[in-house]
Amino acid sequence: MHGVSPPPDFPDSELLDLVIDSVVVTDANGVVALWNSGSQAIYGWTRDEALGRETSKLFGQDSTGPVTPQGNDWHGEQWRQTSGGKRRLIELQRRNVQLPDGRQGCIETGRDITAAREAEDELRKSEHRYRNLFQAMAASFWELDFFPVGKMLYQLRKAGEIEDYADYFARHPEFVREMMRQTRVVDVNDQTVKLFGRGNKDELLTSVEPFWPEAASDVYAASVVASVTGKLNYSAETRLRRIDGSEFDALFTACFPPDTLNKGTLLVGVIDITERNRAFAELGRSENRYRNLFHQMPIALWQVDSSRLLALLAELRTKGVRNLSAYMDDHPEFLATAMSSTRVAEVNRSAIDLFGGKEASDLAGSSTRYWKSNPATFRRLLEARWRGDSYFEEETRMNAIDGRVLDGLFTIAFPPALNEIGISINAFVDMSEQKRSLAALRESETRFQRIQAEFAHASRVSMLGELAASIAHEVNQPLAAISASSAAGLRWLLREEPDIGEVKALMHRIANDTRRAADIIGRVRDMALPAEPRYSTVVIGEAVQDAVHFLQHEIRRQGVNVSISIPEGLPVVMADRIQLQQVFVNLAMNAVQAMASTDRPRLEIAGTCKPENIVVSVSDNGPGIAEANLPKLFDSFFSTRQGGMGMGLAIVRNIVESIGGSIVARNRGEGGALFIIRLPVHSSGQTG
Amino acid sequence: MSAGSLIAIIDDDSSFRVAIEGLVRSLGHRALCFSSAEDFLNSSKRPDCIVTDIQMPGLSGIELKQELDSRGDTVPVIITTARTEPALIAKARQSGAHCVLQKPFESETFIKCLDGALE
Secondary structure (H helix, E strand, O other), rough: OOOOOOOOOOHHHHHHOOOOOEEEEEEOEEEEEEEEEHHHHHHOOOOHHHHHOEEEHHHHOEEEEEEEOOEEEEEEEEEEEEEOEEEEEEEEEEEEEEOOOOEEEEEEEEEOOOHHHHHHHHHHHHHHHHHHHHOOOOOEEEEEEEEEHHHHHEEEHHHHOOHHHHHHHHHHHHHHHHHHHHHHEEEEHHHHHHHOOOOOOOOOOOOOOHHOOOHHHHHHHHHHHHHHHOEEEEEEEEEEEOOOEEEEEEEEEEEEEEEHOOEEEEEEEEEEEEEHHHHHHHHHHHHHHHHHHHOOOOOEEEEEEHHHHHHHHHHHHHHHOOOOHHHHHHHOOHHHHHHOOEEEEOOOOOHHHHHHOOOHHHHHHOHHHHHOOOOOHHHHHHHHHHHHHOOEEEEEEEEEOOOEEEEEEEEOOOOHHHOOOOEEEEEEOOHHHHHHHHHHHHHHHHHHHHHHHHHHHHHHHHHHHHHHHHHHHHHHHHHHHHHHHHHHHHHHHHHHOOOOOHHHHHHHHHHHHHHHHHHHHHHHHHOOOOOOOOOOOOOOHHHHHHHHHHHHHHHHHOOEEEEEEOOOOOOOEEHHHHHHHHHHHHHHHHHHHHHHOOOEEEEEEEEEOOOOEEEEEEEEEEOOOHHHHHOOOOOOOOOOOOOOOHHHHHHHHHHHHHOOOOEEEEEOOOOEEEEEEEEEEEEEOEEO | OOHHHHHHHHEHHHHHHHHHHHHHHOOOOEEEEEOHHHHHHHHOOOOOOOEEEEEOOOHHHHHHHHHEEEEEEEEOOOEEEEEOOHHHHHHHOOOOOOEEEEEOOOOHHHHHHHHHHHH
């Protein structure tokens, strides 16, 4: 105490020690004049320590807190320091008074409300959190007052009406509806307003009855049963009703936490599952569509469980394998392991039929047996997986379970979404049929070509028949010459002085004539050669010359003037020499025969070179071709000659077209027929 | 057997022509060769015998005989041919040729014909 006036003497101050609250009297300067034990209890200082001290020094300068003046009486809260340095919130009431010694002073009572305030704050925060949660939840939340229903049930029990609530509720639907009417909505969150209401929250603060359709009463009843039988919560899918009367599918959850149930409060959450149900229905339909598609597809489909295989591959990766191909080279048994880990899970009808089974289970299991013929395809498939491809396809062979080997296109898809769940889909497009058809087609082609060749041969032979007289005539000339020469030679030798010179000359002539006869025979033999075409590079000019030479007797007999203008050095064509000769013999022969009644018959054969083609024209000055016949000219069995077989031009066209060429016919302006043959140049670029 | 007669040989086929010429000369005769009837007629030669083919460009052997007939030339004609048509052979015979020989023929046959024609 420092120069302060002694504390005034207060009568009955011991009484104040019986008061629980703190009582402090100060003078006008805030010096403590009276200090009770309650003050010591709160602030810590003893009476002796406090008396004569200024409160600002005791409680701290920064005493904060609102103080509300009410005339002379002040009350409010202040944060004050205790002797222990702690801060305490004090609820204060103060009054200006006159001290016993006449000075002005102040008396205050104080209560430590720190704890209470903290508790309050906590509660408020908790409330706040709860409120936030309540509001913020995307689900619709309801706070319901169940108390009146509790009362109803109590009455019921008292009346001895029930053993089994569930049974009672089932038999008394009107009771259930009444319970609903007695269940009051205390509060709802925004989502509830959105889901059930039409923008007005107050509309919903009614009973719960409007929100329960008749058909859903049993769910409400069941939730009541759950709450009264001590369950902590109850949930069910049901139908609920909006304030506007429309209904929807909902997931209803009621919570009955024990401490709130006493007060009759329960919390209900509602989730609109219309979307979810729709999604499930969609999924179901999707599933069905997939199932249908899978099973109806006319190609063989397999659903394969590759989860074990994927695990194997993952294992390799963790072991540090980078190059699967190299790994499989070093560990050849891995392929077999991989195959047997790949299991056939499901197959469609087409697959069952194609692979020789009777039902799906025949094909299920390890896929090893399907790859007996061509395991290399499976290996490449593994490599594709390893690379992370989502698709693989290869033409290959697979093995049916009945021993047949199937040629076809194998495709497998393993998109990430399916891969993650270890599923892949295989398809196998059977091309065995196709391959067989192709093979049959090729065989057919070959047979056809052979028949064509036979026809060409027959045509040549028949032409030879037609030319037989001509040929005989031609051969007879050298034969006759040989005969005469050998007779002459004998005579020369039999003379007294044999003329050796003459004989020598004769022998030469005989040799020449023999060669000539042999040539003619040779050409005839060529024409009679059997059918197999033998391709080689052919010089057009030579083929034309040979043809004309072959017909020389006919030509001379008819007195036909033949002009051949085929330049030297034309590129060669790839053809069967005999067949090409046949073409020109046929055309020339037709021309000669056509000109039988022509005064100065003239046959012209000319050739030119165009890019990639040689063009040969064969023309005559005969009567030409009747317009009506032009379109049918090259048809089989078409002939203008009596008794003609009509094969010649058809075969000519076949021969020309079989080496990639073409032939057309028309009448010349100046009279006579013109045939234009186009033959592709042989690409090696040889010339002749 | 007449030696040294002049024989005209008419045939467009050169090897036959030359061969017959050789044969004729080996028999001791002289031969003149022509490749066509026209050539012969234009040559104004008077052989002792003509050996001619039927089928030639221009006048045929038969037509040559007919021409000679119309000129009153009675030189004997031997017709040779490689043709086989019976109608043609008959026609050749009817033309008044001394012989009609079908190629190829035995040389003895020809020699006999030639001897007969030269008598």
